[in-house]
Amino acid sequence: MIELKPPYLLFLGDVADMVTAKTACGLRDWAGDKVAGQWRTSPQTIDLGLPDMDAESAAAAGVRSVIVGAAPFGGRLPPHWAAALAEAARAGIDVVSGLHSKLAGRPELVAAAEEGGARLVDVRVPPPGLPVGTGQKRSGKRLLTVGADCALGKKYTALALTREMQRRGMAATFRATGQTGIMIAGGGVPLDAVVADFLAGAIEALTPAAAPDHWDVIEGQGSLFHPSYAGVTLGLIHGAQPDAIVWCHSLTRTELDDMPGFAMPTYAEGFARTVEAARLTNPAARIAGISVNTAHLDEGEARKVLAALEAEHGVPAMDAMRFGVERVVDAL
Amino acid sequence: MIELKPPYLLFLGDVADMVTAKTACGLRDWAGDKVAGQWRTSPQTIDLGLPDMDAESAAAAGVRSVIVGAAPFGGRLPPHWAAALAEAARAGIDVVSGLHSKLAGRPELVAAAEEGGARLVDVRVPPPGLPVGTGQKRSGKRLLTVGADCALGKKYTALALTREMQRRGMAATFRATGQTGIMIAGGGVPLDAVVADFLAGAIEALTPAAAPDHWDVIEGQGSLFHPSYAGVTLGLIHGAQPDAIVWCHSLTRTELDDMPGFAMPTYAEGFARTVEAARLTNPAARIAGISVNTAHLDEGEARKVLAALEAEHGVPAMDAMRFGVERVVDAL
Numbered sequence: 039m040i041e042l043k044p045p046y047l048l049f050l051g052d053v054a055d056m057v058t059a060k061t062a063c064g065l066r067d068w069a070g071d072k073v074a075g076q077w078r079t080s081p082q083t084i085d086l087g088l089p090d091m092d093a094e095s096a097a098a099a100g101v102r103s104v105i106v107g108a109a110p111f112g113g114r115l116p117p118h119w120a121a122a123l124a125e126a127a128r129a130g131i132d133v134v135s136g137l138h139s140k141l142a143g144r145p146e147l148v149a150a151a152e153e154g155g156a157r158l159v160d161v162r163v164p165p166p167g168l169p170v171g172t173g174q175k176r177s178g179k180r181l182l183t184v185g186a187d188c189a190l191g192k193k194y195t196a197l198a199l200t201r202e203m204q205r206r207g208m209a210a211t212f213r214a215t216g217q218t219g220i221m222i223a224g225g226g227v228p229l230d231a232v233v234a235d236f237l238a239g240a241i242e243a244l245t246p247a248a249a250p251d252h253w254d255v256i257e258g259q260g261s262l263f264h265p266s267y268a269g270v271t272l273g274l275i276h277g278a279q280p281d282a283i284v285w286c287h288s289l290t291r292t293e294l295d296d297m298p299g300f301a302m303p304t305y306a307e308g309f310a311r312t313v314e315a316a317r318l319t320n321p322a323a324r325i326a327g328i329s330v331n332t333a334h335l336d337e338g339e340a341r342k343v344l345a346a347l348e349a350e351h352g353v354p355a356m357d358a359m360r361f362g363v364e365r366v367v368d369a370l
Numbered sequence: 371m372i373e374l375k376p377p378y379l380l381f382l383g384d385v386a387d388m389v390t391a392k393t394a395c396g397l398r399d400w401a402g403d404k405v406a407g408q409w410r411t412s413p414q415t416i417d418l419g420l421p422d423m424d425a426e427s428a429a430a431a432g433v434r435s436v437i438v439g440a441a442p443f444g445g446r447l448p449p450h451w452a453a454a455l456a457e458a459a460r461a462g463i464d465v466v467s468g469l470h471s472k473l474a475g476r477p478e479l480v481a482a483a484e485e486g487g488a489r490l491v492d493v494r495v496p497p498p499g500l501p502v503g504t505g506q507k508r509s510g511k512r513l514l515t516v517g518a519d520c521a522l523g524k525k526y527t528a529l530a531l532t533r534e535m536q537r538r539g540m541a542a543t544f545r546a547t548g549q550t551g552i553m554i555a556g557g558g559v560p561l562d563a564v565v566a567d568f569l570a571g572a573i574e575a576l577t578p579a580a581a582p583d584h585w586d587v588i589e590g591q592g593s594l595f596h597p598s599y600a601g602v603t604l605g606l607i608h609g610a611q612p613d614a615i616v617w618c619h620s621l622t623r624t625e626l627d628d629m630p631g632f633a634m635p636t637y638a639e640g641f642a643r644t645v646e647a648a649r650l651t652n653p654a655a656r657i658a659g660i661s662v663n664t665a666h667l668d669e670g671e672a673r674k675v676l677a678a679l680e681a682e683h684g685v686p687a688m689d690a691m692r693f694g695v696e697r698v699v700d701a702l
Binding site: 170171172173174229230231232233234235237238239262263265266267268269270271272273274276297299300311314315318319 | 502503504505506561562563564565566567569570571594595597598599600601602603604605606608629631632643646647650651
């Protein structure tokens with residue numbers, strides 16, 4: 039598995055807007071206890087309200103990883119970002135990135151990391167040595183967020199559930215399968231980049247046998263109904279062998295995002311196909327809740343829609359961001 | 371896509387038995403028109419009944435690829451095999467291998483290939499630049515062999531169907547998704563080694579739009595019921611968007627091979643789940659036949675079993691190796 043070393047310094051470069059810095063915002067919101075500060079290289083850079091640091095002050099403060107928390111224009115690390123990151127690496131601080139262009143492909147960073155004894159961690163690159171899945175049942179409990187489509191809040195829902203479970207004193211660990219999730223969790227596996235034969239095995243390794251009352255809360259990917267990515271989703275379901283499935287749906291989409299002609303599945307279809315798939319490795323798999331985004335509705339309408347979903351499907355329905363996830367955790 | 375250049379010389383090294391040389395046997399049986407000869411490096415080497423050649427005579431005869439057709443003990447190319455293959459590469463002949471240990475990892479081969487202007491082709495390595503699947507319907511017809519489990523004759527069945535279709539003058543192309551199939555077809559994509567996000571897209575690229583009456587006959591992989599590899603199978607089904615599915619089953623297995631505790635699906639389960647998956651990208655997908663191995667039965671019993679399968683499931687049932695595939699092709 040990928041493993042990152044806290045505390046983190048969030049590198050923002052000269053990015054001036056929140057959208058481009060959404061990775062850093064996610065880390066501040068969901069991994070605040072691991073974040074020591076922000077690194078802004080210009081006066082225009084946005085302020086996340088964190089202590090300002092650079093390579094020198096971060097090294098003095100014991101920071102162990104600088105995380106590239108903003109996407110540069112064009113996706114490629116600009117030379118002045120690379121120079122700043124090289125300074126951190128030379129000071130012995132790991133450099134972590136989820137950008138498409140790899141840190142390991144920049145000779146100046148490779149040299150600096152070698153000199154400082156630091157690591158360059160590209161979180162889009164899967165760790166070596168992933169096993170083939172066995173399908174053998176593991177101890178401990180697992181919850182998986184599964185979506186009708188991509189981009190329906192699977193990561194957010196899993197994070198919110200983990201936080202609520204931990205707040206109640208339950209033993210729960212968020213398990214990340216995508217790059218932002220990996221940075222938040224401090225580890226994980228970038229499932230979309232794993233070689234196909236190791237899909238299920240990667241998830242088995244990510245969520246190993248645990249104490250009987252421990253919950254792994256696993257970030258879902260893709261959709262069984264998506265013509266590009268369904269294979270990823272099926273491998274994830276089989277490897278996760280979930281006891282509880284939280285189904286993420288949309289109240290407004292009629293077709294898959296960016297996939298004209300591909301209809302959204304109904305809730306019933308989604309439940310049936312997901313449980314059918316999951317029961318191959320866990321005969322007790324069941325739908326434990328529904329997660330939707332109600333932002334387009336006023337509060338009264340939103341609560342009515344959630345109540346109607348609950349009445350129709352017999353499981354708790356929630357808007358994790360708006361009303362919390364308590365009802366789903368209650369029912370586990 | 372991987373593309374190999376015929377004619378081929380089959381390299382057998384000093385392998386003395388058929389089982390270890392099964393890749394070469396497959397090439398002789400299924401791609402005989404592309405095979406110019408065999409290369410035996412010792413008097414004990416088995417004889418496949420092909421003209422004997424070495425690097426020098428192969429180059430003179432216009433051979434363009436030497437294919438490692440036998441598995442060395444331990445899986446790693448022995449030094450005297452590498453020396454012989456380097457000679458071929460220096461003579462400008464491509465060297466092709468499906469071994470786990472990569473040709474590109476042997477400096478002496480890399481140097482020889484550079485000197486001779488030859489390619490080193492590791493057919494376990496997917497080609498770069500595979501696309502993400504789109505799910506868009508392509509012209510032409512597609513048949514996919516899908517199995518209840520691994521190792522149930524999916525490749526053999528697809529090859530036999532292609533040969534029979536071509537014999538009748540139908541436009542048909544075998545499309546390979548595994549290493550031996552790729553060598554036989556002279557191209558293809560090693561699906562098990564493709565990065566997960568590109569599973570469906572790799573198959574879309576492998577079986578592009580074609581004339582309306584042209585059949586791509588696609589080699590299946592894995593099984594939807596296999597806890598290690600089902601994701602690969604689902605991506606393959608979605609990318610293939612098959613019009614016709616030939617279901618490969620076993621008359622004797624009760625559990626998946628090497629997967630104790632995982633029951634073989636029934637024919638009905640297999641049909642239902644496969645067609646359900648396939649209809650995401652081709653609403654007309656249907657089961658077009660059943661393929662089983664009857665080698666453990668005498669001829670009368672075998673014919674009785676096939677007739678019973680046909681009566682029960684309403685599609686032609688065949689033992690491709692024993693009785694041919696005509697009834698399935700008749701029904702297309």
